[in-house]
Amino acid sequence: MADVARRAGVAAITVSRALSRPSQLSAPTLARIQRAIAETGYVRHALAGSLASNATRCIGAVVPVLSNSIFADTLQGLSQVLEEQGYRLLIASSQYDPLREQRIVEAFVGQRVDGIALTGTTHAGNTRAMLTRSRIPVVQMWNLPTQPFDCAVGFSNFAAARAMVRHLCSRGYRRIAYIGGLTYKNDRTQARERGYRAALSEAGLPVKEAHVRRTPFEFENGAAALSDLLEADSSIDAVFAASDVLAVGALLHCLRRGWRVPDKVALAGLDGSPIGALITPELTSIRFPRRQIGVRAAELLLDRIRGRPAGVVEDLGFELLTGGSA
Amino acid sequence: MADVARRAGVAAITVSRALSRPSQLSAPTLARIQRAIAETGYVRHALAGSLASNATRCIGAVVPVLSNSIFADTLQGLSQVLEEQGYRLLIASSQYDPLREQRIVEAFVGQRVDGIALTGTTHAGNTRAMLTRSRIPVVQMWNLPTQPFDCAVGFSNFAAARAMVRHLCSRGYRRIAYIGGLTYKNDRTQARERGYRAALSEAGLPVKEAHVRRTPFEFENGAAALSDLLEADSSIDAVFAASDVLAVGALLHCLRRGWRVPDKVALAGLDGSPIGALITPELTSIRFPRRQIGVRAAELLLDRIRGRPAGVVEDLGFELLTGGSA
DNA sequence: TTGAAAGCGCTAACAG
DNA sequence: CTGTTAGCGCTTTCAA
Numbered sequence: 072m073a074d075v076a077r078r079a080g081v082a083a084i085t086v087s088r089a090l091s092r093p094s095q096l097s098a099p100t101l102a103r104i105q106r107a108i109a110e111t112g113y114v115r116h117a118l119a120g121s122l123a124s125n126a127t128r129c130i131g132a133v134v135p136v137l138s139n140s141i142f143a144d145t146l147q148g149l150s151q152v153l154e155e156q157g158y159r160l161l162i163a164s165s166q167y168d169p170l171r172e173q174r175i176v177e178a179f180v181g182q183r184v185d186g187i188a189l190t191g192t193t194h195a196g197n198t199r200a201m202l203t204r205s206r207i208p209v210v211q212m213w214n215l216p217t218q219p220f221d222c223a224v225g226f227s228n229f230a231a232a233r234a235m236v237r238h239l240c241s242r243g244y245r246r247i248a249y250i251g252g253l254t255y256k257n258d259r260t261q262a263r264e265r266g267y268r269a270a271l272s273e274a275g276l277p278v279k280e281a282h283v284r285r286t287p288f289e290f291e292n293g294a295a296a297l298s299d300l301l302e303a304d305s306s307i308d309a310v311f312a313a314s315d316v317l318a319v320g321a322l323l324h325c326l327r328r329g330w331r332v333p334d335k336v337a338l339a340g341l342d343g344s345p346i347g348a349l350i351t352p353e354l355t356s357i358r359f360p361r362r363q364i365g366v367r368a369a370e371l372l373l374d375r376i377r378g379r380p381a382g383v384v385e386d387l388g389f390e391l392l393t394g395g396s397a
Numbered sequence: 398m399a400d401v402a403r404r405a406g407v408a409a410i411t412v413s414r415a416l417s418r419p420s421q422l423s424a425p426t427l428a429r430i431q432r433a434i435a436e437t438g439y440v441r442h443a444l445a446g447s448l449a450s451n452a453t454r455c456i457g458a459v460v461p462v463l464s465n466s467i468f469a470d471t472l473q474g475l476s477q478v479l480e481e482q483g484y485r486l487l488i489a490s491s492q493y494d495p496l497r498e499q500r501i502v503e504a505f506v507g508q509r510v511d512g513i514a515l516t517g518t519t520h521a522g523n524t525r526a527m528l529t530r531s532r533i534p535v536v537q538m539w540n541l542p543t544q545p546f547d548c549a550v551g552f553s554n555f556a557a558a559r560a561m562v563r564h565l566c567s568r569g570y571r572r573i574a575y576i577g578g579l580t581y582k583n584d585r586t587q588a589r590e591r592g593y594r595a596a597l598s599e600a601g602l603p604v605k606e607a608h609v610r611r612t613p614f615e616f617e618n619g620a621a622a623l624s625d626l627l628e629a630d631s632s633i634d635a636v637f638a639a640s641d642v643l644a645v646g647a648l649l650h651c652l653r654r655g656w657r658v659p660d661k662v663a664l665a666g667l668d669g670s671p672i673g674a675l676i677t678p679e680l681t682s683i684r685f686p687r688r689q690i691g692v693r694a695a696e697l698l699l700d701r702i703r704g705r706p707a708g709v710v711e712d713l714g715f716e717l718l719t720g721g722s723a
Numbered sequence: 724t725t726g727a728a729a730g731c732g733c734t735a736a737c738a739g
Numbered sequence: 740c741t742g743t744t745a746g747c748g749c750t751t752t753c754a755a
Binding site: 072073083084087088091115116117118119120121122123124125 | 731732733735
């Protein structure tokens with residue numbers, strides 16, 4: 072920066088201003104500085120700037136995985152709003168491991184990001200304390216916490232799963248099995264499983280543990296779980312998969328076996344993935360505003376950074392997609 | 398840090414050492430400092446540390462998009478190796494836009510990351526100059542550059558596409574159409590399209606421009622493009638899609654219409670996506686070591702950071718997956 | 724094994 | 740509109 076300043080015949084602080092508030096400078100000064108920057112290929116040292124100004128203009132986001140594209144839309148929404156406001160998004164994945172998440176959060180705090188977006192509401196023991204102490208604004212996404220760290224935006228995974236199982240009941244299905252994710256520290260899949268159980272109970276149907284399968288979110292696991300379920304109990308007339316990845320895997324398995332869906336077994340998912348709409352029969356599923364969750368999360372964080380109080384919890388709702396699969 | 402030092406009755410520099418090289422300290426001193434850290438909830442200011450030490454232990458990675466899971470495995474490989482070596486991965490997406498990529502690279506340079514991983518070999522005009530001047534090690538992934546910035550790891554997208562089209566020819570298909578991505582500044586899809594054209598020419602078959610479709614990588618676009626192609630020319634007997642996303646979309650379209658694959662039309666993709674193996678008929682595709690690209694990219698960067706010279710270009714190859722779709 | 728002094732490259736605050 | 744001064748919080752270097 073000193074080098075650029077010398078070339079342009081100004082003080083370093085003027086170069087700093089040319090970069091951060093160019094409108095404050097006279098046109099000729101600005102032009103001289105910009106030429107000097109171009110000539111030298113100078114790139115501002117963002118770390119030193121952040122240290123001096125005590126603001127990084129970075130937001131950190133943690134998602135469980137990158138391989139499941141359902142989080143990509145949320146990140147895209149986050150990214151776009153933040154970018155428009157001059158913020159950068161740092162993305163990291165926790166692999167569904169709260170301790171990894173905590174280490175990521177610690178790194179974000181160490182980097183002094185201006186805000187943090189987390190997925191879900193279950194976190195390791197020290198994460199909350201660390202975040203509270205850091206006074207960094209936090210938004211929790213994708214599920215509605217009863218005790219938010221700060222603010223939150225998402226939808227009720229419980230209500231969504233319950234609505235889907237109620238829908239299956241209303242269609243006359245009575246022996247409804249369940250394929251979900253591993254519940255270990257995953258509040259979204261936990262809530263969905265609770266929704267399944269609640270809907271069955273409300274309909275006066277028994278919840279059989281043999282009708283419940285838990286497996287990581289991969290297409291092939293959905294196929295295997297369905298195969299398992301039907302082998303164990305061929306009277307099952309419908310399967311609710313708590314994620315479209317599992318539901319699509321199950322549906323493809325049926326097609327491969329030549330089983331007619333929903334005649335052999337009805338299938339329903341939850342996520343509203345694009346591929347569900349292309350399969351024949353179309354997958355009955357639940358759509359929620361994946362991208363909008365990111366957009367609102369960004370806006371809530373920016374509000375907090377600009378001084379609004381904490382405590383907002385936004386429910387963006389969901390919508391049933393009726394396909395031919397159920 | 399001064400606060401922690403005071404509590405532990407040591408100088409700040411000793412706290413710094415407790416964090417970076419604990420083995421250098423006596424056990425009691427270290428214990429006192431660690432207690433003080435726990436009591437205060439101190440989190441080291443990484444920015445200030447990086448400014449002083451002139452090393453961030455961060456690596457930046459740019460992928461085109463997060464929504465296509467094919468890049469997730471590469472990022473996973475990168476992340477794992479880097480994490481083991483005490484480095485953090487910063488992820489950003491360019492949306493297939495070289496100018497966005499350049500802004501991201503500039504931000505990475507500004508953050509003084511210790512290394513940068515880029516996807517592909519086509520970049521905006523100033524990107525190369527900026528990277529060269531910054532002297533930051535760079536690895537290009539997923540395609541093999543003729544003039545690498547620094548080092549590279551991937552496979553020949555040209556050879557892979559050519560191998561697939563040759564395979565289709567060897568199966569007796571003669572009117573082979575093509576569905577690929579938008580070639581605008583995407584070297585992978587460009588190379589794949591060139592591979593398609595080369596294989597046809599080598600087989601003595603004409604390349605008809607009406608048999609070439611380009612569209613963004615979304616399932617539904619694969620479906621629409623196939624529909625278009627067959628409507629325009631029902632004599633097409635095979636379609637090579639340069640990406641499994643497009644191929645799966647096309648295949649699902651056929652199934653929806655009740656068209657038998659490969660009787661009505663043979664289909665082949667490229668990427669080796671897991672879902673291709675679950676669809677009936679299984680998708681003929683090409684697999685390459687997506688995760689290993691990330692692993693090697695990380696290793697090459699670490700080598701460079703530790704002083705090895707530039708210039709390595711690694712070809713990790715690919716493998717044909719023969720499915721029932723062709 | 725521990726500490727004192729200096730400074731990384733930038734920006735806030737104040738001044739002119 | 741532009742400049743001077745004084746740090747931001749840490750680590751390097753040198754010393755004890």
